[in-house]
Amino acid sequence: MGFTHVSLTALRVFRAVAEQGTFTAAAASLGYTQSAVSRQIAAIERAAGAELLERRRDGVRLTPAGRIVMRRATVVLDEIDATARELSGLPTEAATVRLGWFPSAGAVLLPRALAALRRSDPDLHVVSREGGTPALVRALRAGSLDLALLASAPPFRPPDTESPPLVLRTLTERPLYLAVPATHPLARGDYVDVADLRGQRWIASISSGEDRLMGVWPGLDERPEIVHTARDWLAKLQLVAAGCGLTTVTGSLAPAVPPGVRVLPVRGGPQEQRRLLLARLPHPPSEAVTRVGAALRLAALDSYTPGATPAQE
Known part of the structure; x- marks a missing residue:
C-alpha cells in the first residue's frame, strides 16, 4: 500500500x-x-x-x-x-491563528489581547485553547497550534528537547507574588518576610506533567500543609478570599484577584522569577501570526504593581 x-x-x-x-x-x-x-x-x-x-x-x-x-x-x-x-456555505478562514495558552493566562492576558485584536484586526480570527505546557508543546509539534503562551520557572529550561528547537520569545519576566486573605495577619504590611511563611496553610495544584507544586512558595524548608487543591487559578483565589489559605500568583494574574485578597511581594530569600513565553515552530510566521504575537506582547507589558487590595481594573 x-x-x-x-x-x-x-x-x-x-x-x-x-x-x-x-x-x-x-x-x-x-x-x-x-x-x-x-x-x-x-x-x-x-x-x-x-x-x-x-x-x-x-x-x-x-x-x-x-x-x-x-x-x-x-x-x-x-x-x-x-x-x-x-x-457548506460558511465563510473561509484565511486569516485564522490557532493559539494555545497556559491556564492562568485566560484570566487577564488573553482577554485583553483578543479585545485589542477585535479593534485593530476585526477580520483576523483567533481560535484558542487552554492546556498544560506538555500538551501545548505537543500541539505545536503536531502542527495543530500556531502559537502557544507558556509559563516558565527557574532554571528556565527549554520546554522540550526535540529538534529543531522551538522559537521562544520572552514577553515578560516578573517576580512571583503571594496572595493573602485581606484579614490575615500577613496582610497588614506592604510585603511578607519569607520566614513568616513557616507553618502557613496553602492552596495548591500539581503542575501538569510534573511533580512540582504550584501555589506553594518555592524553597520552603518544611513540608507544606496543603489544605485545598484546585486546578483553576480563579478558584484558588476565591479560596484565599474566603480565608482558607495562601497561594502564589504571577503579576499577570494579579489584576484578576477578587475582593478580600491582597497581593504582596516576598522578601528575605532568593527572588522567584517567572517568565511568560511565546512559542512557535521555527519557520517564518504568517502575517496573521505576527499580528497576534504583537497583541499578546502588548497585553503582557500592561503592568500591575502589587500593594494594596487591587482595584477593579
Missing part, C-alpha cells in the same frame, strides 16, 4: 496521537477504542515504510519521519476542513 492510499481517518488519528502524547488519550479525544487507534497508526506506518512514532514509557513522540508526515498531514487536513466549510 502506497502513502497515497492513506485515509483521512488515519491522518486525523495520527495527528491526535502526536498531539495527545498517548494512544489512550488520543482514543478518548476521538471517541475511538485504543485498538482502533493502534490499527490506524499501524496502517499509516506501513504506508510510510517507516516508524513515525517513538514509543516510550511516558508516551509517544514524533520521529524525524513522523515530523515530516505530520507537517504534510496538517496542511492536507486544514485544506479539507476549509473545503468543507466553503461547500
Whole structure:
C-alpha cells in the first residue's frame, strides 16, 4: 500500500496521537477504542515504510519521519476542513491563528489581547485553547497550534528537547507574588518576610506533567500543609478570599484577584522569577501570526504593581 492510499481517518488519528502524547488519550479525544487507534497508526506506518512514532514509557513522540508526515498531514487536513466549510456555505478562514495558552493566562492576558485584536484586526480570527505546557508543546509539534503562551520557572529550561528547537520569545519576566486573605495577619504590611511563611496553610495544584507544586512558595524548608487543591487559578483565589489559605500568583494574574485578597511581594530569600513565553515552530510566521504575537506582547507589558487590595481594573 502506497502513502497515497492513506485515509483521512488515519491522518486525523495520527495527528491526535502526536498531539495527545498517548494512544489512550488520543482514543478518548476521538471517541475511538485504543485498538482502533493502534490499527490506524499501524496502517499509516506501513504506508510510510517507516516508524513515525517513538514509543516510550511516558508516551509517544514524533520521529524525524513522523515530523515530516505530520507537517504534510496538517496542511492536507486544514485544506479539507476549509473545503468543507466553503461547500457548506460558511465563510473561509484565511486569516485564522490557532493559539494555545497556559491556564492562568485566560484570566487577564488573553482577554485583553483578543479585545485589542477585535479593534485593530476585526477580520483576523483567533481560535484558542487552554492546556498544560506538555500538551501545548505537543500541539505545536503536531502542527495543530500556531502559537502557544507558556509559563516558565527557574532554571528556565527549554520546554522540550526535540529538534529543531522551538522559537521562544520572552514577553515578560516578573517576580512571583503571594496572595493573602485581606484579614490575615500577613496582610497588614506592604510585603511578607519569607520566614513568616513557616507553618502557613496553602492552596495548591500539581503542575501538569510534573511533580512540582504550584501555589506553594518555592524553597520552603518544611513540608507544606496543603489544605485545598484546585486546578483553576480563579478558584484558588476565591479560596484565599474566603480565608482558607495562601497561594502564589504571577503579576499577570494579579489584576484578576477578587475582593478580600491582597497581593504582596516576598522578601528575605532568593527572588522567584517567572517568565511568560511565546512559542512557535521555527519557520517564518504568517502575517496573521505576527499580528497576534504583537497583541499578546502588548497585553503582557500592561503592568500591575502589587500593594494594596487591587482595584477593579
